[in-house]
Amino acid sequence: MTQPEPLPSAAATPAPAEPPSRPSLPSLPGLPDLPDSHVDAVELSGPRFQTEPAQVYRELRQRHGPVAPVLLHGGVPAWLVLGYREVLQVTQDAALFSRDSSLWRLWSAIPEDWPLRPLIGEKQESILFTVGEVHRKRADAVNEALFGIDPFALRDRSERIADTLIDGFCERGSSDLIAEYARLLPALVLAYFFGFSDSEADEVTHSINDMMDGAETAVESQAAFYTACRELVAAKREHPGADATSRLISRSPTGSEEEIVQDLMVMFAAAHQPTAEWIGNTLRLMLTDERFALSLSGGRRSVGWAMNEVLWEDTPSQNVAGRWPTRDTVLGGQRLHAGDLLVLGFAAANTDPQVRPDPAVSTQGNSAFLSFGHGEHGCPMTGRESAETIARAGIEALLDRLPDVDLAVPAQDLLWRPSPWMRGLSALPVRFTPGPRTLG
Ligand code: HEM
Secondary structure (H helix, E strand, C coil): CCCCCCCCCCCCCCCCCCCCCCCCHHHHHHCCCCCCCCCCCECCCHHHHCCCHHHHHHHHHHHHHCCEEEEECCCCEEEEEEEHHHHHHHHHHHEECCCHHHHCCCHHHHHCEEEEEEEEHHCCCCCCCCCCHHHHHHHHHHHHHHHCCHHHHHHHHHHHHHHHHHHHCCCCCCEEEHHHHCCCCHHHHHHHHCCHHHHHHHHHHHHHHHCCCCCCCCCHHHHHHHHHHHHHHHHHHHCCCCCCHHHHHHHCCCCCCCHHHHHHHHHHHHHHHHHHHHHHHHHHHHHHHHHHHHHHHHCCCHHHHHHHHHHHCCEECCCCCEEEECEEEEECEEEEECCCEECHHHHHHHEEEEECCCCCCCCCCCCCCCCCCCCCCCCCCCHHHHHHHHHHHHHHHHHHHHHCCECCCCCCHCCCCCCCCCECCCCCEEECCCCCCCCC
């Protein structure tokens, strides 16, 4: 596949005057002609979203302002909302900017095998794409299910699973902390609290990571994940327990099996991937930035600071699709039509110069980032708190067990995953003094 033209570099210069980059991927055959607003749109893909997303967002902002025309896979037009104020405006006004994906006016031109279909959400019955009263009731059920997780038990279980995972590589003196740690911990912890058995937890964790990777077996893994959730819901209907799935079933506003399974899958997937990337991105920051070097030798002092900084500078949730205007409107100076697709640029909004005129000013103690979204479809507080407990427990356990952990490759050789949607590392190779297992 040809890579798209890079945007011209605009570091510290005014908006470039040369011709804009044009799409390099062939357009989907059924698409109508690009609207005038999108003739100089850039593709929301390509290596620069991997290597220097912040610079790309800066350039887009310089050229288009807080709302930029972009092209998704196959030349599909969309709007990327880059401004902090504009993201708040969209997420706070669910009547004008709906989460109902059926409003998208391009569905008829989108083929069945378009790879972004699952992300945009056609025909999904999950909570993500419901609106109004139906959404409120489903969100209450999800919240109740998560609220019942005892934070002390969550911390305890996270530490225990962290220790088990570290036992798997501590005697070796080296590890890839993404594959062997960050991408296992949240799913294994959550599987326990959702009521999966230990062996089911291993299988579900494998399936969900396979799906996230878009591996060759991703479709099979998605089916396996669906089946596992469906079987769990059936089992918990028969024999309810003190787990999140049983609470989700008992609070379900309709009792529909399919809805409950979909919401369980959303809770699991929406929780695991960003939390895994949050752990990985924080460990990378602590291992590469000298401000945090002390905490590696001295313990936990700045873990919270590093976790917070990641949510400002390298948030896992870079861009989230989507919202659809319910009528023609103007946003950030751009004319939007009813049914246009909006992508929420949380990462770009976090570095909007309107709210952070001096990026060098420390973000310590400031948690006004938009990384958890905002408004009625934002990440529920119970989700944020659970994510923080799991991530912090995992990072602290690792630093306690491997106090001299260090990168095994030069920092500039670390690779980010090629995705404009989620920011996370492909691998985090480290070395450390081999130590004994603790759990036997
Ligand atoms: C235990 C961990 C987590 C759980 C259980 C969880 C759960 C959820 C759920 C159920 C939603 C859908 C809300 C709705 O549509 O009503 C959601 C949305 C969201 N979550 Fe989380 N989440 C977790 C961790 C995270 C983390 C670590 C991040 C990012 C750093 C994150 C970012 C988001 C964002 C940006 C949205 C909003 C998407 C939008 O506006 O369309 N979540 N989360």
